[in-house]
Amino acid sequence: MSSPLIAEPVYIVGVAETPLGEVRDQNEYSMFALAAREALSEAGLTLHDVDGLFVNYMGEEGSVQVGEYLGIQPRYADSTDVGGGSFEAFVHHAMLAVAAKRCDVALIGYASRQRTRRSRKRSSWWGALAPSAQFEDPYNLPVPIGSYALIAARHMYQYGTTPSQLAEIAVAARSWAQLNPKAWVRDPLTVEDVLSSRMICDPLHKLDCCLITDGGGAVVVTNRDRARDAAKKAIRVLGAGESHTHWHIAQMPDLTVSAGEVSGREALSMAGITPADVDILEPYDAFTITVLMELEDLGFCKKGEGGAFVETGRLAPGGDLPSMTSGGGLSYNHPGALGVLLLVEAVRQLRGEAGARQVPNARIGLVHGIGGLFSTSATVVLAND
Amino acid sequence: MELVVCFPLLPQWCWPMTEPVKNVVDDAITAPFWEAATRRELVIQKCESCGKYQFYPRPFCLQCESDNIRWVKATGTGTIYSATVVRIDISAEMQPPYMVAIVEFDEGPRMLSTIRGNDGRIGDRVQIDWRERPGGPPIPEFRAVRNSGASES
Numbered sequence: 455m456s457s458p459l460i461a462e463p464v465y466i467v468g469v470a471e472t473p474l475g476e477v478r479d480q481n482e483y484s485m486f487a488l489a490a491r492e493a494l495s496e497a498g499l500t501l502h503d504v505d506g507l508f509v510n511y512m513g514e515e516g517s518v519q520v521g522e523y524l525g526i527q528p529r530y531a532d533s534t535d536v537g538g539g540s541f542e543a544f545v546h547h548a549m550l551a552v553a554a555k556r557c558d559v560a561l562i563g564y565a566s567r568q569r570t571r572r573s574r575k576r577s578s579w580w581g582a583l584a585p586s587a588q589f590e591d592p593y594n595l596p597v598p599i600g601s602y603a604l605i606a607a608r609h610m611y612q613y614g615t616t617p618s619q620l621a622e623i624a625v626a627a628r629s630w631a632q633l634n635p636k637a638w639v640r641d642p643l644t645v646e647d648v649l650s651s652r653m654i655c656d657p658l659h660k661l662d663c664c665l666i667t668d669g670g671g672a673v674v675v676t677n678r679d680r681a682r683d684a685a686k687k688a689i690r691v692l693g694a695g696e697s698h699t700h701w702h703i704a705q706m707p708d709l710t711v712s713a714g715e716v717s718g719r720e721a722l723s724m725a726g727i728t729p730a731d732v733d734i735l736e737p738y739d740a741f742t743i744t745v746l747m748e749l750e751d752l753g754f755c756k757k758g759e760g761g762a763f764v765e766t767g768r769l770a771p772g773g774d775l776p777s778m779t780s781g782g783g784l785s786y787n788h789p790g791a792l793g794v795l796l797l798v799e800a801v802r803q804l805r806g807e808a809g810a811r812q813v814p815n816a817r818i819g820l821v822h823g824i825g826g827l828f829s830t831s832a833t834v835v836l837a838n839d
Numbered sequence: 840m841e842l843v844v845c846f847p848l849l850p851q852w853c854w855p856m857t858e859p860v861k862n863v864v865d866d867a868i869t870a871p872f873w874e875a876a877t878r879r880e881l882v883i884q885k886c887e888s889c890g891k892y893q894f895y896p897r898p899f900c901l902q903c904e905s906d907n908i909r910w911v912k913a914t915g916t917g918t919i920y921s922a923t924v925v926r927i928d929i930s931a932e933m934q935p936p937y938m939v940a941i942v943e944f945d946e947g948p949r950m951l952s953t954i955r956g957n958d959g960r961i962g963d964r965v966q967i968d969w970r971e972r973p974g975g976p977p978i979p980e981f982r983a984v985r986n987s988g989a990s991e992s
Binding site for chain 1: 869930941
């Protein structure tokens, strides 16, 4: 299989998680270093081989701070900020940079201790310069859940989607988490448990929401020559795309359609595949509603049919569209920006090293990140070929 | 304002140090909105070239890129496009439960607001009201004008 739009094949040759859950014996930079060195060692590479650096959410000028910490002077640097799905956008950018020979070894990474630091805020993120300070903050909509609740409420109104259908997504994630020893929560979960959990912002309950944990990860992207040295199976980047639609939730053009419609179309067309070709899906599951709309926007089902699509357990182990196979942000880990961990899981599945949760014969994986208030989307298609 | 003292080339550096602007702001582009609000009058922008309305304010038309825009009095009526009841306590200003909605004005643009009495459902017709707040102009709030039954829960 080849990617018709990219002349030079590009591969992910190393992935690693940082320590996860509650991390007290590391700081964010040392966590990043641990994951970076582990991912590079999978690739048969060292920090000294890195000449492209892709970092955000590690403080101001993310790649600069991390570059200094790791002793890397890149010739290609990127601190793109499109929220939790920035890491899928980073793969897109790294793919193009490596293919164009602007760098040979691209390191993408992230680490957070948002849980241990209790640094998560529920009110205004945005700062006094944004129009939101004048026009949205006074209404005290909790950030970000209030916006996702508005999205879910509109989807329900327009398409008849039900709270039980959303709950099915949390249940599917949990059933994967029960197969993953690193998952933060592994207790059994039922639809009834989700529906009887505390209502936070109607119609979203506590168990419609992702976890808040520490964590992060690293991903190494390189060219075919360097991929030959990799200790583990190199996974090809077949396609990628990104987009964004709004900053303020009231400015989202259609609450039932995300930027994933564009990022997914771009990635799938670059890869030359259709949703039917996808063996594993790693959707960004910040909330149950995000997964449901991502399925629609990426073309796994028609717009408005996401509720019926998830009802039959097809996302869960044994289903025909294995999704959130680590347990996802809902049950495995969600360190504030989940996107890097989605890539790690997809690569492990495509290499066949996912242990009890391994999806048999997984050849093509689709990783879909989002950010902000369902503001941004970035999609990556990966293949074991 | 604090904004003035920020290093002008890197204004984002001052974000963590300033409180959200809640009052009439030092913002020439949005000032007409807040001046009208002090009179409890809702104004939005209309493009004189293509006829489109827009909110929030920009100095050009998003639709046709004309610079020929002016402020007009809005009808103050619209429809609830989406709504949620907030049940967690995040601010001293508002005690849960309260209803936050996206209201679609009859002129077309949407804005975030609250629904008085938590008494609204998606699709309900709404009419502007104003909520007083300490130290600043009132902010738009809406109330349902055709109550369609029980409030959303």
